[in-house]
Amino acid sequence: MDYQTITLDITDGLAVLTLNRPDKMNALSAQMRAEITHAMRDAGARARAVVMTGAGRAFCTGQDLGDAGGSPDLERVLRDEYVPMLETITNCPVPTIAAVNGPAAGAGANLALSADVVIATESAYFLQVFTRIGLIPDAGGTWFMPRQMGMAKAMGASLFADRITARQADDWGMIWEAVADDAFEAQWRKRAEYLATGPxxxxxxxxxxxxxxxxxxxxxxxxxxxxxxxxxxxxxxxxxxxxxxxxxxxxxxxxx
CATH class of the missing domain: 1.10.12.10 (Lyase 2-enoyl-coa Hydratase, Chain  A, domain 2)
Structure with a gap:
């Protein structure tokens, strides 16, 4: 596949999948979801570890609300586009890391949580923005959050739609670690290379x-x-x- 919205680099057993719509803060379009699904399958077959990260200042700000236009059929979009993407990530045969380089909001937050390990830069945040527009957390959020941060925090994050800083997420057990901005890339690469050269x-x-x-x-x-x-x-x-x-x-x- 000729990728238009992501990039995929596989070097020395390590695959780095970069969401590459920085002008849209890496919001998820239908094309991007299809490309992530394809790239994750390819990376899982050819690499020994996979990293997802974002180009520019955001990791992913969730669904591109302008992508479908009008009133999209959200049930169809979730079943036909999000489910294959999330299942491909969670079923990836090798370890996956979400290197959260900036804001992760809505479906973007839950895309990050679908990885085996989440490493975030300290200036990043997570936001379950859904109730602000009359929706519930989707893209696996209602499954990932209670398991990773506990029922009380998951409920509050979903109802109040408050920002969760990377440091809070680390303290709550929602992610593996929050890393100082100036050490972020070196740290996630160190972790990823450990996985790519391990058993x-x-x-x-x-x-x-x-x-x-x-x-x-x-x-x-x-x-x-x-x-x-x-x-x-x-x-x-x-x-x-x-x-x-x-x-x-x-x-x-x-x-x-």
């Missing part, structure tokens, strides 16, 4: 076990852990990790 099979199974945990009883989860750990124990990366530990050297993981 990919183990990372994939971490994603699977953590994301599915709320659907299982403790007994079921213990059985799943045993099964997935058995698979990891047969990998070349496990053998390399043990040898590196015994030899007191850094491990050189191949992702196999």
């Amino acid at each position: 990919t099979k183990a990372f994939t199974r971490v994603k699977q076990s953590i994301r599915d945990t709320y659907a299982h009883t403790l007994a079921e989860q213990l059985e799943i852990e045993a099964h997935l750990q058995g698979e990891c124990g047969k990998s070349r990366d496990f053998q390399e990790g043990v040898m590196a530990f015994l030899q007191k050297r850094p491990a050189s993981f191949e992702g196999r």
